[in-house]
Amino acid sequence: MRIDDLYPPERLARAQRATAAAGLGALLLTPGSDLRYLTGYNAHAQERLTCLVLPAEGEPTLIVPTLERPAAEASPAPGTGVRIVDHPDGTDPYPLVARALGGPAGTVGLGNRMWAEQVLALRAALPGAEQRLAGEVLRELRIRKSDAEVAALREAGAAIDAVHARMGEWLRPGRTETEVGADIAAAIREAGHATVDFVIVASGPNAASPHHETSHRRIEAGDPVVVDIGGTMPSGYCSDSTRTYLAGGDVPGDFAGYYAVLHAAQRAAVAAVRPGVTAEAVDAVARDLITEAGYGAAFLHRTGHGIGLDGHEEPYLVTGNPRPLEPGMAFSIEPGIYLAGRHGARIEDIVVCTPDGVERLNTTATELVPL
Structure with missing residues (x-):
């Protein structure tokens, strides 16, 4: 079995359509099974921010620490069509999330198991955005296996x-x-x-x-x-x-x-x-x-x-x-x-x-x- 077959590019597009249908402007997903489901990237959960920014419309962006960029590029993620942006140690990565959204998101869906410190940092970086759970969207996509x-x-x-x-x-x-x-x-x-x-x-x-x-x-x-x-x-x-x-x-x-x-x-x-x-x-x-x-x-x-x-x-x-x-x-x-x-x-x-x-x-x- 080819790993890439498990993470087809159309999955991101399907998730974007479901995000829009749920009334969300974007999904923000840190390391975990939801991120892997959409991109194939098995990211390491750590204090450095890794976050998939998936707007309901527009280009998906995968934000990763600079030292993790080689791992992200070696994963199936590039084949799914995401743009990879990295941040070096000592810089604040959260403005990159706001930039990747390209404007006010209105309401964003956060990964259900996102660390609390990341939830709060995103709340500060996106002060006008209401936060909901990304599981509202991804649960329905993941529950029926291909x-x-x-x-x-x-x-x-x-x-x-x-x-x-x-x-x-x-x-x-x-x-x-x-x-x-x-x-x-x-x-x-x-x-x-x-x-x-x-x-x-x-x-x-x-x-x-x-x-x-x-x-x-x-x-x-x-x-x-x-x-x-x-x-x-x-x-x-x-x-x-x-x-x-x-x-x-x-x-x-x-x-x-x-x-x-x-x-x-x-x-x-x-x-x-x-x-x-x-x-x-x-x-x-x-x-x-x-x-x-x-x-x-x-x-x-x-x-x-x-x-x-x-x-x-x-x-x-x-x-x-x-x-x-x-x-x-x-x-x-x-x-x-x-x-x-x-x-x-x-x-x-x-x-x-x-x-x-x-x-x-x-x-x-x-x-x-x-x-």
Whole structure:
């Protein structure tokens, strides 16, 4: 896959039209996934200002520190048609933003995760401009993935599946979660990821904490172990997949019973995905089955989150989100059951909504995996 194919020049023009339609004079985007989405430039977030100035009409300008100009020029950004302007250390870069706008902007959309000090500096540099969130525009552009983006997510899914397929090499009684996690992190990079974003190895009672990471707890025979791992590929697109393993020994207590419930709920939620079904309806499919089995209070989180250039983005599969699913939307399906002080389990696949249903981008088995 060519990286440039993921960041086509027409994306900027589409964003400009959407900016105008939203009543904004410009978008101002500092380093992060929105900037990368529009230009392909994976800019380093730092105290020196990097900012894409995207007016609703006119030439887009990418303002970068002088020492970062070579990196910006080596990125896909020049191919998208942006003009690059740099500022040396010791100079105030914020007047360059005003100059790039070419006049009063009226209302500007700021990157949702822009640093507060940059927000305030832009407020001072553009005293007549109302500030709103750029996410109002970019959320709708990013929520439906192109064929190239789905291909990038499919590649990420295969890479993280390859790591799960090797779990038996590392996950065994007597080793600490941290030791296992270090092996997994190395394997994530070996599988082709550019960065390791997170490694959760949650054994025994730690498996009851959905966002436990790793600890010095030694894995014991018979422990359920939740392994939730993900990274970012060179394309910029993310992986994320969870499987639950059994570290030898006998299955503890009622674990097999509630794992069967969880497995059925996860598979049913995946099968429910198709255009027109709402995000909250997919959540309800998993939640209702788990609740009917008596474990509703142990399902502590939403059923899923969108994924792309961010590990968590729109759409969110959660009660209260009536948005209908559309082809190209990519998200996780990850119900869990957590019994505090005892153990827990989660199963997570990344899926994409297709014109006639759903495609799983993680294809390893979802049954309980004994090691």
